[in-house]
Amino acid sequence: MNVRDALEADADALAAIADAPTDVMRNLVHDRTVRVAEDGSHDPNADVDATRYGGSSPEDILGFISFDAQAGTVHVTQIDGTEAACRRLLAEPVRFADCESMAVEVLVPLGDDTVMEAARELGFEEGGLGPQFDGARTVRFRLEPDS
Numbered sequence: 001m002n003v004r005d006a007l008e009a010d011a012d013a014l015a016a017i018a019d020a021p022t023d024v025m026r027n028l029v030h031d032r033t034v035r036v037a038e039d040g041s042h043d044p045n046a047d048v049d050a051t052r053y054g055g056s057s058p059e060d061i062l063g064f065i066s067f068d069a070q071a072g073t074v075h076v077t078q079i080d081g082t083e084a085a086c087r088r089l090l091a092e093p094v095r096f097a098d099c100e101s102m103a104v105e106v107l108v109p110l111g112d113d114t115v116m117e118a119a120r121e122l123g124f125e126e127g128g129l130g131p132q133f134d135g136a137r138t139v140r141f142r143l144e145p146d147s
Contacts, residue, residue, distance in 0.1 A: 001088055006034035006064060013061045018080050032066040032077055035092045037085040065089040069102060076106035079115055087118040094122055094143060101145045107131065107138040116141070 006014065011026040014036070018025065028034055038060050063081015067074055074097040079086055090106070097104045107130040108115045119141040120126075130138035 001040045001062060001084065002038045003035055003088060003092065004038065006036045010036055010061065010064075014064050017061060017064065018078065028066050028078065032068050033093075033096075034064060034066045035089060036064045037062045037081060037089055063089055065092060067093040067096075069096070069100070072102055074100075074102050074104045076104065079106065083114050083118070086114050087121060090115070090118045090122055097143070097145065103145055104143045106141045107133075108141060109133075110137045110139060119143075 006029045008026055008029055011022045011029060014020075014025040014028070014034075015022040039062060061081075063079070063085030065079045065086075066077045068077060069075070074093045076090070076093055079089060081089065093104050096102075104124070106115070106119055106124065108119065116139065122143065124141040124143045127140040127142050130140040132138065
């Protein structure tokens with residue numbers, strides 16, 4: 001599995017994974033740090049122009065994560081994909097936060113066992129119910145920086 005920065009050309013593939021409009025995903029790539037996990041059988045350096053301008057396929061992308069940092073906390077704003085991809089991708093903001101001595105917070109929709117398990121494996125603590133998004137309840141997970 002390769003993990004890389006998302007490109008605007010990935011918007012269609014991300015939209016298919018997230019079941020969201022392509023323009024929303026394109027804006028996400030511009031407004032947040034977005035990383036994608038790709039099938040490891042592809043050489044990420046084989047043809048830079050094809051990746052940059054040719055787009056990517058939902059079959060190639062195993063998952064994605066978006067996050068930003070504010071007021072001492074890295075906030076995961078969206079995560080989706082396979083179980084292995086979610087584990088690997090959630091480690092990205094954790095790594096960033098460790099370097100900056102920041103906490104990490106992720107809101108997981110109730111019933112999203114894939115992301116909940118990934119958060120637990122990385123040492124996140126469950127912090128009770130979070131806000132609702134489109135009527136769906138969330139659970140708050142937080143990982144404090146090492147002292």
